[in-house]
Amino acid sequence: MTDKEPITMDDIARLARVSKPTVSRALSGSPLVRPETREHVLAVARQYGYAVNRNAQKLRHKRTNTICVSIDYGSFRKNHITDPFIFDLLAGVSEALGELDQDILLCSPKHNGFDFLQQVYLSRGADGFIFLGQGHRENLLQQFSSSTAPFIVWGAKKKNNRYCVVGSDNYRGGMLAGNYLLGKNRRQILFVGDISHPEIGFRRRGLEDSVARCPEPVTVDVLVLNSFSFESALASANHYLSRATGTPDGVFAYSDTAAMAFIYAFQKAGFAVPGDVSVVGYNDLSSAAFFHPAITTIRQDTYLAGELLVKKLMRLVDQKKTVSGFIPTELIVRET
Amino acid sequence: MTDKEPITMDDIARLARVSKPTVSRALSGSPLVRPETREHVLAVARQYGYAVNRNAQKLRHKRTNTICVSIDYGSFRKNHITDPFIFDLLAGVSEALGELDQDILLCSPKHNGFDFLQQVYLSRGADGFIFLGQGHRENLLQQFSSSTAPFIVWGAKKKNNRYCVVGSDNYRGGMLAGNYLLGKNRRQILFVGDISHPEIGFRRRGLEDSVARCPEPVTVDVLVLNSFSFESALASANHYLSRATGTPDGVFAYSDTAAMAFIYAFQKAGFAVPGDVSVVGYNDLSSAAFFHPAITTIRQDTYLAGELLVKKLMRLVDQKKTVSGFIPTELIVRET
């Protein structure tokens, strides 16, 4: 049981009684071919189920029309996806890339380091890269920025970044959350998240700045979380509640997942949400809407994000200039 | 600002003072090259940052070492991923594919139809296909099975399927759920899900069969859901509660998302979960664990699933026989 010999352009040329270049032109829609010739060639190609070998095509072209997408698998743990937001983003990016007829090369966890990615570029496996999740991959990204590969990152802009970033307006997200909590008369606010992540640092700063405008005294405490997982957030929450001197009356969590963990912990500890504590999350995961109580959160449109990431990356691939950009953030008020 | 001319194997051959075939052999780890020669070639290649052009490579080889993954975007709605389970699966598949050094070509929603997929295969874009989510794509899959492309599907086996399937043991999952509900002394059970999906049909049958063994009279009602989204599940739940003659005391939902919707609706309608109604979900989404109340559900190991899908697909790619397979299901007892 062997594969039938695949049909080549030569075969189609012979069958259509034209030359190979004519077949090539007809198939690529070149104007340099008579309409009748084109129709005839296309008909023969269709009849024999011919498809241009894309590897030969890519070999001849400089462009591969492939974009490599690297996910921050640091947010993963074996057997457990800890924050699904990154997949919302992937869906947005995949949609935008599809619209431009770009192939998507998805990196697996094993092939997510600098060497492999660099190799993909040098071996003409992709024209450019999209990094979903900055997380703690600063080193990788800095390394990458001294290579010539075009790439763009979902995350936040840092001063020493030499690469372009698309992200939600984290600072404004923080301000929105702060204003919301202040409006609920919350005065002892807890910020939850790893502020060494640039994105999360901005959210915290936005929170602090909104609080600074409040005429009454407000405290902002920061609880650093070192993992993206719910379990770890829950452990931190329990630990915090067990030793906190005063209980916060407002929480701004860096993700909906963390918000859920804190709500859970507060409820178990006998506090009512939102009676005793108001909580604001981030990302507007679909599960945030139907958590009980439904979580007030900051939304960022992942389809817009995908579009912007792709648009900017394609400029870089085309050797044009581009700059970092932001997706607007929006406060979604629900029950907490 | 033009691209530097990329380095080719010819360049490396010249620089290393050997022939091109020797470079090729050294780089591919052929035993037909003296260790010292190999080392020297590798050193030169490394020094000049050379990477073999993978398009040329794929053109020469019959194999592309690329697997195309097609996600059932039917479970999506613009701006809204309605059931994140498919992404758990994607993570599992991506991990397994990475272990075998296979590239992953991810289909975008726009390029997810038969013609495009067929084109990918004929144009040597991929050696095989993994379909994540059978859903209502039966037509596509049947079409595909009469092409020569190797592929495998996450889903359930139907009698008239001519293709291989890997799925959770849905029937057993249904039995587990049924036994759990019966054990809680539930006697009016509602099954929620679109039973025309083969996977979901099996769960229902498992439920029915477990109930049939109960000596006491038990009713099983079926509520068909036509969408995967939470919102639509919630609407159905509310509608059901508003017109149901008797309220069920046990619910088995086809997904955790749907389970959440029903719990939500029940609570709003004044019923206690699990006091008045026991609920079992499916998939064990990470959010199921920290929903309030935490959801009792059926777990399927998505990493195991990825491994099995990939293992079976690779057999097909290698022209070997394979058969459909199952992932064990496990009841995860939580609060509901």
Next chain:
DNA sequence: CTGAAAGCGCTTACAG
């Protein structure tokens, strides 16, 4: 508008 020729960057017999 069409075709003959060259070449993209590899790998694989083949010969030594």
Next chain:
DNA sequence: CTGAAAGCGCTTACAG
């Protein structure tokens, strides 16, 4: 163990 030659399946000047 190594190299000269051919060829994978295309596209792109070039010539007409």
